Amino acid sequence: MKTENFESVVERMVQISKERPLLPETYVPWADEPDSQTLFLPDKIVSLEGHPLWSTLTRDQQSELGRLESVQVMYSYAWSETLACYFFSRHLLTLNPDSIEYRFLIRELIEEYRHQEMFGMAIRKLQREPVLPTRLHKFFGNFTIRFLPPSMVFMSVLSIELMADIYAKHIRKDPKVYSVMRKTAELHHIEERRHIFYTEEWLKKFTRNAGYIKASLFSLLVMLNIYFIRTLYVQKKFFMQLGLANPEKYYRAALKNYNHKFSEFALQATVDFVQSFNGFNVVTRFFWKWILKVKL
Ligand SMILES: [Fe+2]
Ligand SMILES: [Fe+2]
Secondary structure, eight states: OOSHHHHHHHHHHHHHHHHSOOOHHHHSOTTOOOOTTOBSSOGGGSTTTTSGGGGGSOHHHHHHHHHHHHHHHHHHHHHHHHHHHHHHHHHHTTSOTTSHHHHHHHHHHHHHHHHHHHHHHHHHHHTOOOOOOOHHHHHHHHHHHHHSOHHHHHHHHHHHHHHHHHHHHHHHTOTTBOHHHHHHHHHHHHHHHHHHHHHHHHHHHHHTTOOHHHHHHHHHHHHHHHHHHHTTTOOHHHHHHTTOSOHHHHHHHHHHHHHHHHHHHSOHHHHHHHHHTTOOOHHHHHHHHHHHOOOO
């Protein structure tokens, strides 16, 4: 954190953020309209894809499920970023406005507010309603940002950013996906790379030389955050909206299918990060395998 090198990199990131802002209003082609072939998520990240029941859906139902889940994913990020902004504001009160940390977090806040607005615009464009977080989600979200120490909140923010970034990669690289979604994901990816770099470096003062207990605690915290956000994605209501005869059966199959494939396509960067501070040991490995189905 204190090295000359890190400070000059952060200084440059602050400059880039000021001189070359990516504005959702102009970066995303809002006037583009989807046609009958357009996807709203790449098939491979739609919950039911890969399960035998997927082929029993019509192409329209498959596309509609992708559309609903796309809205749900964007809503979940917007919500978690609103929570992160709440925490950043709390944290700013402890810093000197002239410090590099303060100046970077102000830029991060500005970008995160733009992301939330952008996700809201994209959700309106997709014309579908997300399912809101449960009371339990709200409780844990609020508890984390209000009461946990900064190192643990930054760790939580980073866990979600690492995962969101992999989602963004899948979306922006699939030419069959709606241009509004691809450009939204591209903008998010560019700015989140800076946030991820900053947060990983900032956290090093806590993760470097972390002992067994501390590394286990951080590892479980990351795991719980991923579990927390993952439980927002697959929703029974969406299968009811598809007009299926047995939505419960489809929902259960999708949930199980998704939990397995999620660990394969979304978690590599997170696993690498936890590995970087020796966060996998006999105890934590058990929970990662059991709860997140990660192969370690
Ligand atoms: Fe963001
Ligand atoms: Fe971010």
